[in-house]
Amino acid sequence: MKKKKLVSTIWCEGCSGCHMSFLDMDEKLVDLIKKGMTFSATPFTDLKIPPHGTDIGIIEGSVATDTQEEEVKMMRERCKIVIAIGDCAVFGGIPTMRNKYKTTEIFSRAYKQAETNHNQHLPSGEDISKLLDRVKPVNEVIKVDYYIPGCPPTPEAIYEALSKLIEDQSPELKGKLLSYE
Amino acid sequence: MKKFKINSVEYSIDTEKTIFEFLKDIGIYVPTLCYHPYLRPIGSCRVCVIKDRGKFKNSCATIIDDGMDIETHTPELIEMRKWILQFLFSERNHYCMYCCVTNDCEFQNLGYYTGLDHFHFPTFKNIFDIDNSHPYILFDNNRCVLCSRCVRVCSEVAGHFVLSENNKGEHSIIVADNGVQFGKSSCTSCGLCVQVCPTGTFVDKYSMYLGRSWETQKIGSYCFSCPVGCGIEIYKRGNNIVKIYSDWDSFTKGLICHKGRYEAVINYRKYKNGSNIDIYENLNKIVKDIDESSVAVVDGTLFNEEIEKIRGLFPKTFALYKVNPKILDNPISFDELDNYQTYIIAGWDLNKEYGTIGSVIKRNKYYRNCKVIYLDEGKFEISGKTIFIYKNYYSSNFLNGLDCDHLVLPLNTNDVGLLKLIGNKTLQEIDNLEYSSLFIFSRDLNLNISNITGRFKRRFLFTIDVDRYSELFDEVFPIVSEFEVKGSFYNLFNQLLCVDRVFDREVV
Numbered sequence: 286m287k288k289k290k291l292v293s294t295i296w297c298e299g300c301s302g303c304h305m306s307f308l309d310m311d312e313k314l315v316d317l318i319k320k321g322m323t324f325s326a327t328p329f330t331d332l333k334i335p336p337h338g339t340d341i342g343i344i345e346g347s348v349a350t351d352t353q354e355e356e357v358k359m360m361r362e363r364c365k366i367v368i369a370i371g372d373c374a375v376f377g378g379i380p381t382m383r384n385k386y387k388t389t390e391i392f393s394r395a396y397k398q399a400e401t402n403h404n405q406h407l408p409s410g411e412d413i414s415k416l417l418d419r420v421k422p423v424n425e426v427i428k429v430d431y432y433i434p435g436c437p438p439t440p441e442a443i444y445e446a447l448s449k450l451i452e453d454q455s456p457e458l459k460g461k462l463l464s465y466e
Numbered sequence: 467m468k469k470f471k472i473n474s475v476e477y478s479i480d481t482e483k484t485i486f487e488f489l490k491d492i493g494i495y496v497p498t499l500c501y502h503p504y505l506r507p508i509g510s511c512r513v514c515v516i517k518d519r520g521k522f523k524n525s526c527a528t529i530i531d532d533g534m535d536i537e538t539h540t541p542e543l544i545e546m547r548k549w550i551l552q553f554l555f556s557e558r559n560h561y562c563m564y565c566c567v568t569n570d571c572e573f574q575n576l577g578y579y580t581g582l583d584h585f586h587f588p589t590f591k592n593i594f595d596i597d598n599s600h601p602y603i604l605f606d607n608n609r610c611v612l613c614s615r616c617v618r619v620c621s622e623v624a625g626h627f628v629l630s631e632n633n634k635g636e637h638s639i640i641v642a643d644n645g646v647q648f649g650k651s652s653c654t655s656c657g658l659c660v661q662v663c664p665t666g667t668f669v670d671k672y673s674m675y676l677g678r679s680w681e682t683q684k685i686g687s688y689c690f691s692c693p694v695g696c697g698i699e700i701y702k703r704g705n706n707i708v709k710i711y712s713d714w715d716s717f718t719k720g721l722i723c724h725k726g727r728y729e730a731v732i733n734y735r736k737y738k739n740g741s742n743i744d745i746y747e748n749l750n751k752i753v754k755d756i757d758e759s760s761v762a763v764v765d766g767t768l769f770n771e772e773i774e775k776i777r778g779l780f781p782k783t784f785a786l787y788k789v790n791p792k793i794l795d796n797p798i799s800f801d802e803l804d805n806y807q808t809y810i811i812a813g814w815d816l817n818k819e820y821g822t823i824g825s826v827i828k829r830n831k832y833y834r835n836c837k838v839i840y841l842d843e844g845k846f847e848i849s850g851k852t853i854f855i856y857k858n859y860y861s862s863n864f865l866n867g868l869d870c871d872h873l874v875l876p877l878n879t880n881d882v883g884l885l886k887l888i889g890n891k892t893l894q895e896i897d898n899l900e901y902s903s904l905f906i907f908s909r910d911l912n913l914n915i916s917n918i919t920g921r922f923k924r925r926f927l928f929t930i931d932v933d934r935y936s937e938l939f940d941e942v943f944p945i946v947s948e949f950e951v952k953g954s955f956y957n958l959f960n961q962l963l964c965v966d967r968v969f970d971r972e973v974v
Binding site: 369372375376377378379381382384385419421422424425429432433434436457458459463465466 | 559561562563564568569574577578581583584585586588589590593608
């Protein structure tokens with residue numbers, strides 16, 4: 286019997302919309318499982334760390350903090366194939382809007398000048414991840430094998446990519462499956 | 467006769483054509499970006515790359531030569547176009563998802579065409595200030611791909627020479643007047659830079675987020691904002707005008723000014739609500755008590771059909787001119803206006819009024835080294851084929867003595883039509899007659915008429931802006947705007963231009 290493909294996902298600087306789109310595959314998920322797919326760190330299991338030897342690693346969201354940089358590098362180490370999914374992971378997406386400003390300006394606007402923030406304390410502590418100077422797409426940190434752009438990508442696009450990868454083929458998105466918004 | 471091959475098929479050609487034009491004629495699509503059919507090709511973006519006998523060339527600016535062996539869609543070329551696009555998408559902010567022109571963008575469409583699914587090179591390398599100082603246009607260099615379409619259209623077509631490129635390499639930006647704020651520059655707001663921009667660098671503030679081009683209905687028409695009557699395309703969605711673009715195929719060849727592009731849209735949106743009177747359709751239902759003592763006054767802001775209707779309803783109809791216009795014996799055409807050696811302009815600032823005629827003169831001054839004279843400069847000499855462009859307060863003796871062509875710029879759009887239909891019967895004649903009711907018809911009453919209205923017992927005005935003149939009149943009736951009627955008018959070149967109804971308005 287053919288070995289099952291193990292799939293893990295992580296969620297960096299994004300809105301979880303791509304994970305929603307992943308779940309929106311609905312009955313096609315069953316279809317993928319029947320074709321030979323199994324899940325580890327995904328919304329199904331609620332595990333956070335992908336195991337070593339994962340076949341397909343899916344990254345949602347851009348890289349905006351040092352923790353996310355580590356997580357993305359861990360995905361590259363532990364997964365044979367890495368897919369960047371959604372506009373944030375592929376291009377940088379909405380979080381890149383902050384690239385126009387310095388991080389100090391952003392903190393000042395969010396925690397000191399914000400109309401609803403009354404105590405005006407900057408969050409601090411060792412366990413809080415640090416913002417990078419610039420929000421980056423995943424391919425500026427690690428090598429990415431496949432890209433599924435879209436905000437979020439359609440379930441059809443994700444299904445198309447995964448079903449090709451299960452059969453060890455190289456997926457290519459065309460027409461309506463390719464979207465930048 | 468030049469013989470050449472395209473994808474191993476032999477062709478021959480007599481005329482001088484670029485490779486791209488020929489490929490377009492035979493139906494082979496090659497993507498382009500900096501190329502625009504109405505601008506001089508410069509071949510700067512290289513997206514239209516083709517291969518000729520082992521050498522890569524840009525098809526948009528290369529003239530077909532004898533013996534060429536052109537390849538258009540080899541895997542090598544397809545891959546090369548993809549990488550050229552990757553370079554164009556790099557360094558700046560080309561994130562489609564939060565751009566206001568997404569899904570209506572030539573640059574984005576090229577990304578889809580080549581199947582680009584990620585950025586290979588880093589973005590946001592240099593960050594430029596967004597210029598929001600212009601009243602109508604948002605200008606963001608971060609989205610620019612330096613195709614220079616805007617620079618070319620501003621100089622070659624519009625003749626304003628406001629936009630230019632500044633700096634080098636990755637620091638290159640488009641600037642207005644060599645680096646002043648766009649809103650404080652000499653820009654006349656013709657908006658042609660917005661019309662040709664393939665990205666979201668120049669965006670109309672009054673059109674953004676109201677509808678993409680493919681969500682709107684495009685209606686070809688003529689601008690009713692001034693007597694030039696430029697060809698325009700009205701983009702309509704629901705009961706709103708999303709934007710007005712100039713029509714490249716009309717007699718004005720893509721020229722337009724701020725009045726037709728922006729002010730007409732803003733005015734339409736201001737008065738579009740409520741039900742109004744359509745003079746042509748139902749004026750006789752509103753105005754019932756017309757007797758021998760009623761007098762109608764009409765100005766050139768109405769269409770020919772409306773003027774005829776009013777003339778039929780009232781026993782006496784007078785015309786309202788700022789100054790008496792004239793129909794020239796041999797009216798010149800818009801094309802002829804391009805061929806003069808000397809332009810004498812009297813009384814108008816052609817950057818503010820009649821911007822299209824100003825554009826023609828300015829670009830001829832630069833590209834053909836024509837002489838431009840403003841009359842208040844004192845002594846001047848006429849040389850070559852000359853045209854005298856003036857407000858209508860020069861006597862015929864003076865004009866005949868000038869020994870050159872004349873072009874009068876009337877105040878209202880249809881003043882020439884009004885002159886043809888009503889003639890020179892102006893308001894001054896009312897002095898000698900006894901009338902009790904005055905009916906004035908005007909879309910935009912831009913003359914001082916307070917000295918006339920006082921002599922009438924009953925005064926009525928039919929106009930668009932109802933609140934503006936309510937003090938002077940007993941009653942002011944709202945009429946439909948120029949976008950809500952089907953009609954015709956004569957422009958200052960004596961051409962009869964027909965305008966279709968763009969919107970159906972509920973009429974009283």
